[in-house]
Amino acid sequence: MFKGIYYIYIVAKNTVEQRKKVVFQMINHIIFLLFSLYLYKYVYELLPNMQAKLPFPNAIWSMSMYFVVFWLALRNIEKIFREDIRSGNIEMYFLRPISYIWQKVFIQIGQGLIPFISALFLSVVINYLIVGLPIMSMPIPVWIISLFLIFILSQILTALIFILCGLSGFWLQNSEPIYFVVSKLIMIFGGAWVPIAFFPKFLQLFAEFSPFGASMALSYAMYPNFGERFLLILLNIIFWILICFILVNIVSRRANKKLAING
């Protein structure tokens, strides 16, 4: 545990040294947030009955949480697997007393942590000042703890999904096509393009209960009915974590034996 936290700390420290990059990322985030806010406001004025499906403040919080999680970028685990396999750098990590997969998870968390915390802070402040708090069916402290739990578990699921994508590179040499499909499914069923509250009922159920939607559960945890659905969302994520964890274990054992590095 301590090894992991220290690993994340050192990588985050390495990222902080690139201050200009982080500042630029956050300017980017603010512009995107304000632009999306303006667009949502326009659409809600155009179609007032959308309020009944998803109140405007909840839609804004949902959209912004999707993009906050975006900065943690656990999807990049697949990319760093791919680059390590292609360059042969993977061997450096195999020579350390921590498993390759864990190291990649620590590195990605370390790299994404500062932009993630900054984006979270900015989003909370901007959303609160402009649209106020979302409508919620539970007391604020319980809501925050529940969100935190959903966030942690959904990110574990995200990491496992992209570890599986990355491991496919041991067979395919290039896991990019798989990454492309999976990341787009997560975008669609995570509500990046359209909040899933506006999906047809059957598609909404599929989005919520598929691993793709479950990995972005934080976005629909911002909906007013989160309180009633909390347990269901939680169990669904845990179920997919277990499935993906078993798959990662099986696939990673086989992947180690498939490794081929030249030079």
Add this chain to the structure above:
Amino acid sequence: MIEVKNLTKIFKHKGKNIIAVDNISFSISQGEAVAFIGPNGAGKSTTIKMLTGILFPTSGEVSILGLSPQDNRKAVVSQVGAVFGQRSNLLPNLPAEDTLSLFGVMYGLSKKEIKDRIMYLEETLGITSFRDQPIRTLSLGQRMRVEIACALIHNPKILFLDEPSIGLDIVAKQNLRETLTRLRSVHNMTIFLTSHDVGDIEAICDRTIIVNHGKIVVDEPTSELYKLVDQEKKMVMVGPSLEDVLVKIYQE
């Protein structure tokens, strides 16, 4: 310390079997410095990767300190250090000390052990003068010294070096060779070196194993290589250098 028996590695490429390492056997005892050399594609790096547990052999056995590196990866990597000249372990925006601390923590050293070990390695490897500079601002030679410090942070019994002097200028190479020779004599460390640089072999290694097409073709004390070409093979040496001798052996 290192035991290799009938080690073979076959890669499959487009339905064809490519034999990278072909039934090789050798053993290396504690404190020996062995050069494992050969032309490009001879199977050197594949062998070093099997010895360190990165690759799985197709057949044969590897034993490092009595353990199989494939079955006991964590236990083996805790006893060995490795420097791959074409790869880096370092975090570019941070000073050497941060990467060294990270490695110390990964190997399970205590806070005090890490502090003492970093101080020792910084002095021994001449890192002290640039210890506060971010890695990205260091020269190749300075970076290589930090790479070696990372490999030695846990005081390993065996050091694997895969082309450690690649890209270094002659002064940096000389410093590197002196440092490795000194470390070996102080700690009785086993060194397993692959390099295309004859100077590295002459300066560091007292035994040389030459491989070609995945097979061992020579396994002799480095000083005996001259005799091998001059007398046993009845070949005329072009010049007195080890490089000339190796070229002749490779051609043979």
